[in-house]
Amino acid sequence: MFKQLGLIGCGLMGGSFALALKRAGLVRHVVGYSKSPSTVIQAQKMGVVDQAADSALLAVSGSDLVLIAVPVAATEPTFRAIRHLVQPGTVFMDVGSTKADVVTAARRVLKERLKHFVPAHPIAGKESSGIGAADANLYRGCQVILTPLPENEPHQIERATTAWVGVGAQVRQMSAEAHDAAFAAVSHLPHLIAFAAFSAIARQPAGDRLLELAGPGFRDFTRIAASEPSVWRDILIANREQVLAQAELFKTQLRLIESAMRDGRPEAVEALIRDASSGRAGWQMNAPRGAGSGNSGSGTP
Amino acid sequence: MFKQLGLIGCGLMGGSFALALKRAGLVRHVVGYSKSPSTVIQAQKMGVVDQAADSALLAVSGSDLVLIAVPVAATEPTFRAIRHLVQPGTVFMDVGSTKADVVTAARRVLKERLKHFVPAHPIAGKESSGIGAADANLYRGCQVILTPLPENEPHQIERATTAWVGVGAQVRQMSAEAHDAAFAAVSHLPHLIAFAAFSAIARQPAGDRLLELAGPGFRDFTRIAASEPSVWRDILIANREQVLAQAELFKTQLRLIESAMRDGRPEAVEALIRDASSGRAGWQMNAPRGAGSGNSGSGTP
Numbered sequence: 203m204f205k206q207l208g209l210i211g212c213g214l215m216g217g218s219f220a221l222a223l224k225r226a227g228l229v230r231h232v233v234g235y236s237k238s239p240s241t242v243i244q245a246q247k248m249g250v251v252d253q254a255a256d257s258a259l260l261a262v263s264g265s266d267l268v269l270i271a272v273p274v275a276a277t278e279p280t281f282r283a284i285r286h287l288v289q290p291g292t293v294f295m296d297v298g299s300t301k302a303d304v305v306t307a308a309r310r311v312l313k314e315r316l317k318h319f320v321p322a323h324p325i326a327g328k329e330s331s332g333i334g335a336a337d338a339n340l341y342r343g344c345q346v347i348l349t350p351l352p353e354n355e356p357h358q359i360e361r362a363t364t365a366w367v368g369v370g371a372q373v374r375q376m377s378a379e380a381h382d383a384a385f386a387a388v389s390h391l392p393h394l395i396a397f398a399a400f401s402a403i404a405r406q407p408a409g410d411r412l413l414e415l416a417g418p419g420f421r422d423f424t425r426i427a428a429s430e431p432s433v434w435r436d437i438l439i440a441n442r443e444q445v446l447a448q449a450e451l452f453k454t455q456l457r458l459i460e461s462a463m464r465d466g467r468p469e470a471v472e473a474l475i476r477d478a479s480s481g482r483a484g485w486q487m488n489a490p491r492g493a494g495s496g497n498s499g500s501g502t503p
Numbered sequence: 504m505f506k507q508l509g510l511i512g513c514g515l516m517g518g519s520f521a522l523a524l525k526r527a528g529l530v531r532h533v534v535g536y537s538k539s540p541s542t543v544i545q546a547q548k549m550g551v552v553d554q555a556a557d558s559a560l561l562a563v564s565g566s567d568l569v570l571i572a573v574p575v576a577a578t579e580p581t582f583r584a585i586r587h588l589v590q591p592g593t594v595f596m597d598v599g600s601t602k603a604d605v606v607t608a609a610r611r612v613l614k615e616r617l618k619h620f621v622p623a624h625p626i627a628g629k630e631s632s633g634i635g636a637a638d639a640n641l642y643r644g645c646q647v648i649l650t651p652l653p654e655n656e657p658h659q660i661e662r663a664t665t666a667w668v669g670v671g672a673q674v675r676q677m678s679a680e681a682h683d684a685a686f687a688a689v690s691h692l693p694h695l696i697a698f699a700a701f702s703a704i705a706r707q708p709a710g711d712r713l714l715e716l717a718g719p720g721f722r723d724f725t726r727i728a729a730s731e732p733s734v735w736r737d738i739l740i741a742n743r744e745q746v747l748a749q750a751e752l753f754k755t756q757l758r759l760i761e762s763a764m765r766d767g768r769p770e771a772v773e774a775l776i777r778d779a780s781s782g783r784a785g786w787q788m789n790a791p792r793g794a795g796s797g798n799s800g801s802g803t804p
Contacts, residue, residue, distance in 0.1 A: 325718035345716065387704050388717035392724040397779040398757040399696060403688050404782045406752065413786055415646065416689035417626035421788050422723040423693045428783040435773035442764040449761060451707065453754070456699040460750060463743040472736035478698040481705045482729040485714055487722050
């Protein structure tokens, strides 16, 4: 049970966390701050926030749990704004999609208060963003990766875990470096590819006509191409070494299929597709590998 | 109104068409043939087919509408099997995802009966395949592309259009070549990319662990990677020139973003992402360009 949640950033991620924590009866009081005054007013009206704070620092004051749910580029300034009010017993977390850069910024800014910071990345989201989309069920069944620091004390990691489990998530721990390498593969590269694929079609002279013909396969494949540019600019730049390395692996695999097509080798094309198809059909989100139900998926030509 | 539908191939596409046509009251009787006897028995039990035929030829006998809904590679043998029973007044269609190859096969095999064949590509599908997944609403609101031949008579194209409109689809016409060029961009290339991207991740030494971490963005992005290998082998081989040309455009766009990342140019990265993001957020399936509601989509980091 937490006495007070200090919420810095009242968007989809932060708002959903506050709602879910209240719904679970895990927090008594939520103090919220947003750069935009109208957002925090809306958060109050929606019952996400009990009290509006005029600054990030005031949202931290008296809070034993703090969630920093701001764009990655705003994380370091937020650390600077709040570091003087981090009390013993307070745990604070972020929700950023990259972790090594956040840890570096935290080290630089927080110094002896570093131990209070437990870096977190909830693997959740939905089509719409902003406080209006906040949803007490956003984190239900999703994974949250914690990348604890050597400086963290066990009870701080435990408090962080309690909060995420309380909102319905499964919690995993790994190092910030392992996190960034893994998400370069399963999240950042797919976004990079989706951005490039959508633009490559839209920019053709007949682009508008092509897009009129696209069906449900294209819709799902490119959904993540609509992601927020400033957020993804920060992710792709912060994690560029890992993302570029993953892009090379992808291009090698793409070339394999392309050359089998070019040479007119149907058996080779089929074998390469089957590799992906059987793997993807047996994959289930949030399931340990091998535990998939083996449902035979089939796509949309 | 059709007197009798001859259904050759009782899978998702064919079964859904028969169900929808019956539901709409547009056909009196459905005669179905499947290579697999158990499939046609199931189709009868489900009320998709009124009468089982022992051969494709017998399914055509007495039918004024014939739908060939078999894997692309089986289309030419099907043409050979049925060509001697195509009667005056009969219209037959396929459902293949590539059209130039089907038209070439039709020309080769059907000769003076070619005028009865109206090539069709319904842009529909779902996760599961087979007769068990047949759904009277599969074609509701979807697009169907007809690529009529110079040999078709206007009333044959009209009959084909009537059938698809009757099952709830929007019908468009274009040439087989324009069709294949367009779908290379909006369907075949996305599949090729999804196959390569899934395998590139799964084949890494840590592949299983990576896949355990993947979230909803990855799930949607790779959904089409689970597509049927033999179907997609045929499509990628049949339309390889166009698909390879589209792949070059994609790789050029990918290189643009990669080099902006590598050079550490955040503004350039953001501009390239924004190009895709604003385009994708304003896109709606089956809507003429410019008619999108401008909903601001946002992806899942």
